[in-house]
Amino acid sequence: MAVNWTTEHTLAFAPDQQVADSGKQLADARQWQSLGRAGDTLWGTIKGSGSNPYQVSLALDPSRPAFKCTCLSRKKPCKHVVGLAFLLNDDPAALAEQEPPPWVADWLDQAGRQRARQPAQPQQKPAGGKKPVDEAAQARRAAEREAKVGAGLEELEVWLRDLLYNGLASVQSKDYGFWDGIARRMVDAQAPGLAARLRTMADIPGSDKDWPARLLEQLGQLYLLIAAYKRIDALPPGLQAEARAQIGWTWNREELLPRPGVRDRWVVMGQRVEDAENNLHARYTWLWGKTTGKAALILEFAYGGRAFETPLMPGKVIDAELVYYPGAYPLRAIIKQQRGAAVGLQPGERLPGYATAAEAVEAYAAALACTPWLDRFPMALRAVRPVRYSSTWVLRDSADRRLHLVSHFEDKWYLVALSGGRPLDLFGEWDGERLHPLSAWAEDRFVEF
Amino acid sequence: MSYWDEIVSAALLGTARMPAIPQPAGDDAASALLAALDPADPEAFLLSAAVALPVHRRAGLVPALDTRPIPEACPPDDLPRLGERAARHMEHMLGGQRLDVFPEWLRAVAAAGKRVSEKMLPTLLDFGRARPEMRRAILGVLGERGRWLAAQDAKWDYWTGRNVDKAWQEGDVDARLTLLTWLREDDPNHARELLVSIWPKEEANERYKYLAKLEAGLSMADEPFLEETALDDDSRRVRQLTARLLSWLPESRLSKRMLQRADALLTYEIPPGQPSEQVTLHLPTHYDRTMERDGVVKKPKHHVRDIEEPAWWALQMLQVAPPGYWSQKWGASPGALVEAARLGFHRDIILEAWSFAAGQHRDGAWAAALLPRAIKQGDNTGLFGLMGALSVEQRETILMGMLQANRKPLRGSHPALMPLRLSPHVWSEELALEVLDNWRRYLERGNARPDPDMREALKGFAHYMPPSVYDYAKDVLTTESSGGRIWDNAVTEFLLLLQFRREMLEAIDE
Known part of the structure; x- marks a missing residue:
């Protein structure tokens, strides 16, 4: 077996227990009309409720399995795909190595293209297994992509202008398809970063009374990306990299590793896990260098209930060398090498952070001056007190300057209880106007929200 | 309306309806930037403004000075926090x-x-x-x-x-009832004063609900209000509740009047031709308004119990008298008096009244003496009161004695089963093991058939048994029995709860 795919992988891969159970029932070669495999790709046909058998295919990759089934189940993956995965461990002999039938070959072709568009994640490839590089072909593919993106952005600009011509009020009556349609076209144009932005915009209309302003800001950010790409060659290298990353060009681990790293004792300041599409979870982990004072974001993805690859415990300190993704204000990074195990913060030791709110927002403004696409800014604050004024919640610093908390932060009273009316150290994400706390250090204790 | 608001409004409306976009009037950097744009391209103008203005605002944000008073900090806590x-x-x-x-x-x-x-x-x-x-x-x-x-x-x-008084003024009936509940714990007199202040204005139904809250923290301080106001209320329900509250205060005027009445009803003497003393009830001959005022109900509810009116009045009056009164008056032990009552006339009325009174007045010695009768008669209401009147030590001694004296399986027919079910304190290990040993002997017999009473008992026992007996309990209860699935489920529930209590108590010490 080329990949290490175990029964546990299958269980984690199944969207719920019900699918796992019925999938297990299908891990029996006698129920299938045909079965086969070609390397990491498995397929089979199985009788369904209709006249045509369902065509089931699965490309194994523990971190990002791809699959397709022609059944109508809303569960993704469905029991047929899960059954096929179980079969691999239960009865590997039933899956004989062979040439894929045309429907599998077609799908592989499509899936391959789609994978290129998905948000990349650092993946370790077996060392020494490098294929010979066909530089000419690479250059050709790169040029093709530039052309596609360019065409896609043109289309997006027309779409944006139409939207402004008709007025934002018109989108309230539109369904998800309106956003998904243009997002799909951006996927086809190999600009997945733009597609992701468009999909998140679908939730904005009507969400609260400020939605028009928030939507307009988001549209403005897109427009700025279009404008930036039009004159990308004229931009300074950092901003070029930033714009390209925003549009959807990615870096893989091998490309990043040779770049110069930053070694420090990094405090794991806080963590946030977001549900992305297709049962995929994205984990944002913020690090803060004790010596360099630099912040870094480690972004990882995991399927279903599977653990994230790198163990990063908030409140711990790691001695590691990080490599930043190129950008105008580099934050995202990978861990190139970690030395020794993570250790806890010692009593008496504090979280790093800005001494005053003014210092913190100044640092934010400086970052914003580097890149206008700064979404969330890591902000560590020393000695702030959470205070409530009727319905607004603020943090007051030692100089009696205040910053607002985001309204959807649920642990406000917990934060107040932690402080007991005294200053504490706090870490969170700053969106330019409000802070979303992720962790705090109070009475020699690290706590996560 | 800020310039940004104008831009948002224009975007909302659309350039088709609003071709002339408002132009920036400010002299800041963002305005200068926007002024350089082509006004003939309104969509591009709006999209550019959508970037420039928010970025400008965010970059320029200065945390506001805020010197409003902050709540005083919490005094340091020396209690260790739970893990x-x-x-x-x-x-x-x-x-x-x-x-x-x-x-x-x-x-x-x-x-x-x-x-x-x-x-x-x-x-x-x-x-x-x-x-x-x-x-x-x-x-x-x-x-x-x-x-x-x-x-x-x-x-x-x-x-x-x-802000209790404020909350009281502003609260509705439910809020006030809640307020009364906890205020009766902290400051019962204040609670009563609040109640008295609204008393005349409330409807009978509300008066009844408020009055019921006085049960907690009841004391002689409440007596004047109860005796002088509430006992003469227009509503019969309120009057009866008041009489009941007063009857729980042995020093109240009502209790004294009732005791006087009860005193005349019982005699303790050796009747002619009998070998020993008997307690005899002399039924009252008349019913008057003062009895009614003190809560003696004239007509028994015949559908509830079959009793003649005079016996019914006697029962109600005897129930109020603290049983200790009789042992003191006649210089005899509760056991001797219970025995003497069993020989006498109207013994059921006397013993029922004493059982109630022993429970009400938490008289352990009397409760112990009355227990066998309540068990024998299956009088679970009486039993409930009596078990509650016993101290934990008394309870344990009595229960151990009953279990050791009667080696029959602890099922529905065992005299100790109901008293055990009515003993909701955390049992000593000794008592829990005695119960489990009984079951072990029974369940090991092979043909054991756990009955529904055993099953019901498990629910309570899971709360009462000390978690330290978990392993033994598991051993005893998970042996093969013919109790069927319902029994097995009850055992599982029992063990889960006991285990949870064990973990829960362990975790507190971590």
């Missing part, structure tokens, strides 16, 4: 799972001298709002930090006792 596992247990219980164990948990935390961690405080304070009867127990685990936190928000005011 993570205890917090999870609490979350589990408050989430509706095993809420029935929560009072035990609260007692154990308070006894261990710990406090709830900051993380759980908001949840606990919210929970307690809907459970005024648990307020005192919860207060015991809040620590300085919890009490401080409660003072930070009006919704938790009831914890701190601030």
